[in-house]
Amino acid sequence: MRALYHYDEIGLLVASERTVAGHRRYTERDLRRLYRVRALRGLGLSLEEVAAVLAGAADDPESLRDLLAEQLRRLDQHAERIGVLRQRIGDLLRQTGDPYGPDPDRLMATLEVMSVFETYFTEEQRGRLTERRDALGPEGVEAARREWAGLVEEGLRHLAGGIPADDPRARDLVRRWDALAGRFHPEGPAGAETAAAARRMWRDNSAEIGANLPWPAERMSGLVAYLEQARRAG
Template sequence: MTTLEMISVLDSYFTNEQREELARRREALGPEAVEEARTRFAGLVEQLLGHVRDDIPVDDPRVQDLLWRWEELGSAFHAQGAGGERTKAAARQMWQDQGAGLSRSLPWAAEKMAALMAYLERARAARSSG
């Protein structure tokens, strides 16, 4: 996506307050921690895509552990409490609606990322019901 398209997408999913909080969190973490998070994210995506490919049940303890690690990683970038939960929900909605465009800047195909996001939602539901 072009920079202007990305800004437009972010503007339509996140409030000004949410975008400012995300920027503050990135700045507070610093560039090294952000880069380390990107590396961890890539590793989690690869592991989870393997589980998607192998049709591992979402309630499998290995999947639930990866989901916990995924959410822990994302939590570093979100505020605590209800505000952070709203930001996380906005990010999930953005991925659901705009995944194809967002995936253009990632090394994984949009279809794989869409399948991964759906898998994570099912894993969250399994955790909630378990």
């Protein structure tokens, strides 16, 4: 009933007749229009779009076709976002160990990192990164994780040993670091953009990201700065 009142208020479905007491009386024609409103709403169209369809569908079927095509495109985008969310939540549950009772602190820390990730990468870039990760497969991702852990340990040893950032060993480390990261980035200019975004994310949020890693956050922050110096050194 509330919907009928609202449709009447906005002029989408106005009762054709009134009783002596002033109550609305809907005719068979009104009911057919109501069914069309409900059908179009069921397709996800807004009230404004429904009104446009009902006002012009009889004279301009091509407009209805274009509107439905646009709605299908929006639904495809929404379905893609749902798929990404499903994967993220599944990954999150696996990362937290027990899907029936993940540790709240670890759960929130991971969510914070996800939020940071979305801040630095556009939706298109996130999609490309997901495609690259899927192409590597679980075994490739795990191998890269082990290799990256080894590079972290090597970099921390460089820092502890006082090896300068312009030392050939430091430049070789950053070369291998960037090559490993490159496996997860698309080729060409798009890959250079996502790689640059990843470095900015590391630089600006090393403490937050480091909180989820097995190394002290302050040491990881120092390593990120060290790698950036080695990268600039050549």
